[in-house]
Amino acid sequence: MTIWELDTPALLIDLDRMEANLERAARYAEGHGLRLRPHTKTHKSPYLGRRQVEHGAAGLTVAKVSEAEVMAADGLGDLLLAYPVWGDAKWSRLTEIAKTAPIAVALDSEEPASGLSRHAVRTGLTIGILAEVDLGMRRCGFPPGQRFRDFTRAVDRMPGLKLEGLMFYPGHVNLAAPNGEEELEAVAAGLAEALDGFRQDGLSTSVVSGGSTPTLYHSHRVPGTTEIRPGTYVFNDRSQVAMGACSWNDCAATIMTTVVSRPSPGSAVIDGGSKTFTSDPVRPQEPGFGSIVGMSAVRFEKMSEEHGVLDLGDHQARPPQIGERLRIVPNHVCVTVNMHSTAHGIRGERVERSWPVKGRGKLH
Amino acid sequence: MTIWELDTPALLIDLDRMEANLERAARYAEGHGLRLRPHTKTHKSPYLGRRQVEHGAAGLTVAKVSEAEVMAADGLGDLLLAYPVWGDAKWSRLTEIAKTAPIAVALDSEEPASGLSRHAVRTGLTIGILAEVDLGMRRCGFPPGQRFRDFTRAVDRMPGLKLEGLMFYPGHVNLAAPNGEEELEAVAAGLAEALDGFRQDGLSTSVVSGGSTPTLYHSHRVPGTTEIRPGTYVFNDRSQVAMGACSWNDCAATIMTTVVSRPSPGSAVIDGGSKTFTSDPVRPQEPGFGSIVGMSAVRFEKMSEEHGVLDLGDHQARPPQIGERLRIVPNHVCVTVNMHSTAHGIRGERVERSWPVKGRGKLH
Numbered sequence: 001m002t003i004w005e006l007d008t009p010a011l012l013i014d015l016d017r018m019e020a021n022l023e024r025a026a027r028y029a030e031g032h033g034l035r036l037r038p039h040t041k042t043h044k045s046p047y048l049g050r051r052q053v054e055h056g057a058a059g060l061t062v063a064k065v066s067e068a069e070v071m072a073a074d075g076l077g078d079l080l081l082a083y084p085v086w087g088d089a090k091w092s093r094l095t096e097i098a099k100t101a102p103i104a105v106a107l108d109s110e111e112p113a114s115g116l117s118r119h120a121v122r123t124g125l126t127i128g129i130l131a132e133v134d135l136g137m138r139r140c141g142f143p144p145g146q147r148f149r150d151f152t153r154a155v156d157r158m159p160g161l162k163l164e165g166l167m168f169y170p171g172h173v174n175l176a177a178p179n180g181e182e183e184l185e186a187v188a189a190g191l192a193e194a195l196d197g198f199r200q201d202g203l204s205t206s207v208v209s210g211g212s213t214p215t216l217y218h219s220h221r222v223p224g225t226t227e228i229r230p231g232t233y234v235f236n237d238r239s240q241v242a243m244g245a246c247s248w249n250d251c252a253a254t255i256m257t258t259v260v261s262r263p264s265p266g267s268a269v270i271d272g273g274s275k276t277f278t279s280d281p282v283r284p285q286e287p288g289f290g291s292i293v294g295m296s297a298v299r300f301e302k303m304s305e306e307h308g309v310l311d312l313g314d315h316q317a318r319p320p321q322i323g324e325r326l327r328i329v330p331n332h333v334c335v336t337v338n339m340h341s342t343a344h345g346i347r348g349e350r351v352e353r354s355w356p357v358k359g360r361g362k363l364h
Numbered sequence: 365m366t367i368w369e370l371d372t373p374a375l376l377i378d379l380d381r382m383e384a385n386l387e388r389a390a391r392y393a394e395g396h397g398l399r400l401r402p403h404t405k406t407h408k409s410p411y412l413g414r415r416q417v418e419h420g421a422a423g424l425t426v427a428k429v430s431e432a433e434v435m436a437a438d439g440l441g442d443l444l445l446a447y448p449v450w451g452d453a454k455w456s457r458l459t460e461i462a463k464t465a466p467i468a469v470a471l472d473s474e475e476p477a478s479g480l481s482r483h484a485v486r487t488g489l490t491i492g493i494l495a496e497v498d499l500g501m502r503r504c505g506f507p508p509g510q511r512f513r514d515f516t517r518a519v520d521r522m523p524g525l526k527l528e529g530l531m532f533y534p535g536h537v538n539l540a541a542p543n544g545e546e547e548l549e550a551v552a553a554g555l556a557e558a559l560d561g562f563r564q565d566g567l568s569t570s571v572v573s574g575g576s577t578p579t580l581y582h583s584h585r586v587p588g589t590t591e592i593r594p595g596t597y598v599f600n601d602r603s604q605v606a607m608g609a610c611s612w613n614d615c616a617a618t619i620m621t622t623v624v625s626r627p628s629p630g631s632a633v634i635d636g637g638s639k640t641f642t643s644d645p646v647r648p649q650e651p652g653f654g655s656i657v658g659m660s661a662v663r664f665e666k667m668s669e670e671h672g673v674l675d676l677g678d679h680q681a682r683p684p685q686i687g688e689r690l691r692i693v694p695n696h697v698c699v700t701v702n703m704h705s706t707a708h709g710i711r712g713e714r715v716e717r718s719w720p721v722k723g724r725g726k727l728h
Contacts, residue, residue, distance in 0.1 A: 084624040111686040140625045260448040261504045322475040
């Protein structure tokens with residue numbers, strides 16, 4: 001089968017590029033003595049989770065209990081649920097998974113830890129816990145300091161839980177930004193402070209989990225890190241290019257679309273909008289909703305739910321015709337993949353293998 | 365069952381509000397002699413399509429062949445596919461639907477019309493066509509004028525197709541904006557010009573399909589309109605409130621979330637981000653990703669894929685606790701509903717009925 005036999009819009013994965021991305025990260029991690037635990041939020045597919053393990057990953061990361069269920073159902077264990085999971089329904093499902101697949105959880109406050117402890121004791125399990133510390137991301141976690149130490153000591157005393165170390169996410173660090181180096185240094189300093197507290201309190205630091213795709217190849221510059229959790233690196237996207245984290249040739253995922261209208265000489269409409277790509281902006285903020293392969297002068301300037309409107313710019317002399325197919329590198333591939341039920345792995349124009357995005361839309 | 369027994373994030377539909385929205389639009393349309401053909405892109409559910417028909421809708425609108433299939437499979441006919449559908453695969457599926465359910469198509473150029481004509485002839489069908497004209501939206505369609513007239517005359521001559529009239533979408537008109545009235549007047553003037561062309565060319569104007577949710581109750585101010593296709597009106601959202609098209613009490617859809625982290629006195633993290641809400645901005649552009657019910661001082665200021673970060677503002681004295689549930693009116697309900705597999709119809713705290721969002725994620 002070739003890509004021309006697929007209906008559009010279609011999610012295409014360039015397998016050569018993807019495998020190069022996996023291999024490069026695995027070699028880096030191995031070279032620096034870091035375990036690689038990719039975040040599966042980007043591909044949401046057990047098939048690719050297994051490929052990551054085959055390429056040297058020590059385990060996988062998920063954000064939702066339902067994502068963990070999808071991975072465990074395909075025999076993928078050694079999972080980290082990197083989310084402050086809340087509520088009896090989710091804690092109960094989590095302990096069900098833990099009966100067969102090793103799964104640790106990253107938590108950032110006593111309340112969810114206490115609930116999970118109760119469920120672990122009830123089922124006779126011990127659940128591994130990482131304490132999430134905030135090193136500048138300003139999302140979950142207390143910053144290093146007394147409040148964080150109180151939390152880690154409390155978790156360490158809870159039955160059914162085993163505090164194994166800590167987790168941080170340097171997702172705010174953009175090394176292409178003027179303050180990028182400072183941000184990375186602040187992460188390293190914050191981690192040192194947090195680790196000091198762990199040692200003073202006699203807590204385990206056997207797992208120190210960090211890493212992001214934009215800072216992937218700088219992970220060794222945050223001393224104490226033992227494992228990294230990049231997600232986007234498997235495919236890369238326009239945001240990663242904008243942050244200097246990869247080149248266009250490292251972008252493995254494109255959306256193949258069809259031109260469905262040419263309402264004026266300077267514009268074209270494609271059959272994908274916010275329900276195909278999502279409206280995530282490129283990071284750092286730049287205009288446009290994606291980059292059209294081979295047409296750098298064309299701007300993807302507007303979208304509604306099912307329409308993408310292109311400003312053809314210099315391509316007006318040789319514009320794409322109705323029915324022509326355009327491939328687009330999305331702004332943020334993790335949310336775009338989540339809009340597709342099937343991914344098509346290609347080499348050149350040949351579709352080598354298609355697989356279901358089994359974790360698509362898993363919200364619970 | 366009550367809403368407290370649902371896991372979060374959950375899509376809740378206030379049935380009293382929704383029915384009031386349906387009834388109000390139906391009464392307006394009836395009062396002005398307009399047929400109501402709601403766009404199902406907002407709810408993507410045959411169950412609600414049927415409710416709309418029960419509330420006086422003359423038919424339904426869809427954007428994708430796969431959405432038409434979902435509606436037709438539940439026995440809902442009289443469909444308008446308001447999209448320049450392209451390609452043999454889609455034309456073939458479209459004629460399959462047309463064998464059992466009346467379906468018309470809105471097209472904006474000769475190329476897709478020609479393809480559809482070929483498939484209609486092959487199957488011995490006649491497919492109704494509306495010619496899409498651009499009255500300022502700058503998406504699909506030629507503006508009124510020679511190019512548009514050439515197109516409509518060409519379609520009128522194509523075998524297997526029956527040109528029934530024209531379609532426009534005044535989705536750019538925001539009557540709360542300084543130039544809103546001018547925009548609406550320009551739509552009316554553009555439509556008059558397009559209709560003149562139709563009459564001069566002896567073409568049918570039995571269907572003149574327009575309307576949008578923001579301009580819903582002003583549809584009679586565009587003379588010649590025979591039917592309207594509002595979509596968002598079934599639920600409404602933060603954008604409609606911002607445009608003055610409805611009040612907060614008309615917003616029927618909320619996402620129920622749970623506070624999972626309180627990393628600082630001034631912030632809370634909820635269990636929904638861009639994979640629950642999407643990152644669509646409010647229209648017209650205002651900051652924030654949704655409005656928290658009963659907490660107008662709280663700002664939904666940041667989101668990542670699974671995290672929503674709230675700035676608690678004045679609520680710091682009585683902040684929401686971990687485990688507390690917050691309900692949020694989304695910025696753009698059409699894309700938010702598309703992220704959920706199930707909708708829960710509620711009255712007060714009681715879940716009266718849940719239904720599958722069968723058209724969710726239909727891309728083809």
